[in-house]
Amino acid sequence: MTDTHHRAAVAERAARAGGAVAREQFRGALTVETKANKNDVVTEADREAQQQVLATIQGEFPTDTFVCEEDVGPVPGDDDVLVDEVPDTGATWIVDPIDGTANFVRGLPLWTTSIAAVVDGETVGSATYVPAQGDLYAAGESATRDGTELVASARTDPETFAVAPVGWWDRDDRGEFGRLCTAIAERFGDMRRLGSFQLTLATVADGGLDGAICTRPMNPWDTVAGVHMVREAGGTVTDLDGNRWTYDSHSLVASNGEAHEELLAAAAQALT
Structure with a gap:
């Protein structure tokens, strides 16, 4: 397995792992906090899912950096493993543990755990897991949903x-x-x-x-x-x-x- 294929596969595995953590709390008792405004919400499920994603990826790529939505506690590895911007060089993982947290806290199933693997500024693999529905969208050298090839619509009108x-x-x-x-x-x-x-x-x-x-x-x-x-x-x-x-x-x-x-x-x- 080449490094690119490996990263795409790990993105899928990490998305599933983080999404499973969030799904355990979905439609349960949540403590909802706000960030930038009263509609920009976050829960402990966001943070715990993100920690699981990072742990899964670091088991395979311990020296890579991360661009993440949520602030989290201590992360194994170097102090600078979390970065604010996507670097132009090196290997970075972009992580959203719950994309659609406003849906999540309302009990709506339209939320995802999404991960992109980026090397030297180019995306080499990505995964978007929809835990409430069980769908996994993934892209390496092609794009799939649960193993079926994705093709954009053919509509022209x-x-x-x-x-x-x-x-x-x-x-x-x-x-x-x-x-x-x-x-x-x-x-x-x-x-x-x-x-x-x-x-x-x-x-x-x-x-x-x-x-x-x-x-x-x-x-x-x-x-x-x-x-x-x-x-x-x-x-x-x-x-x-x-x-x-x-x-x-x-x-x-x-x-x-x-x-x-x-x-x-x-x-x-x-x-x-």
């Missing part, structure tokens, strides 16, 4: 597309969110909002959604794993200017590769 607005807008920026919803409603057949960025991207890769638009800056743990899946499934991911999306881009437009320009136009409409 925007009026048949289902498109998701993703991201978070502060209270004083809700006008932009409203304009984005209007643009999607005017240009496409239907709209979905799942409440989990990673699940949304996995669903684009799986063909259940035809596109997703985020006009706001986002975190790498919300995006990198799913972007890799969309691309491996034959889809397209850019920023609002149509440039190839990277983990430091400030916007994201994902599509099945058909009518991508129409999604870019919808995003531009939201910003006017």
Whole structure:
């Protein structure tokens, strides 16, 4: 097994392990805390799941670094194992122990444990596990759901597309969110909002959604794993200017590769 294949396999195993920890507390008695605002929530399940993910990966790659959503306690290894940004060189793991915590605390099953393995700035493997449903989306040199190959949808007519607005807008920026919803409603057949960025991207890769638009800056743990899946499934991911999306881009437009320009136009409409 090459190093790349090994990392992709470990991403899958770690996603399952962390997701299993979170699932034990799902729909149980939770102590919910807030972070940046009253709707930015976190639970002990997030932290415990993240610790399990890190422990699983460190058993195989003890010297790698991590970019994680949650602050956690002591981590085995060097003091600098947790880093704030994805480095351009070296091996890093990007971890979101519960993507969709707001769904998790409401008892909604649309949340994931998502992991991306990155080497020298390029994603070499990713996994998004949906513990409440049992689905595992994974991508190495191809993309799969529970072993079945993922292929982005073949729809070409925007009026048949289902498109998701993703991201978070502060209270004083809700006008932009409203304009984005209007643009999607005017240009496409239907709209979905799942409440989990990673699940949304996995669903684009799986063909259940035809596109997703985020006009706001986002975190790498919300995006990198799913972007890799969309691309491996034959889809397209850019920023609002149509440039190839990277983990430091400030916007994201994902599509099945058909009518991508129409999604870019919808995003531009939201910003006017």
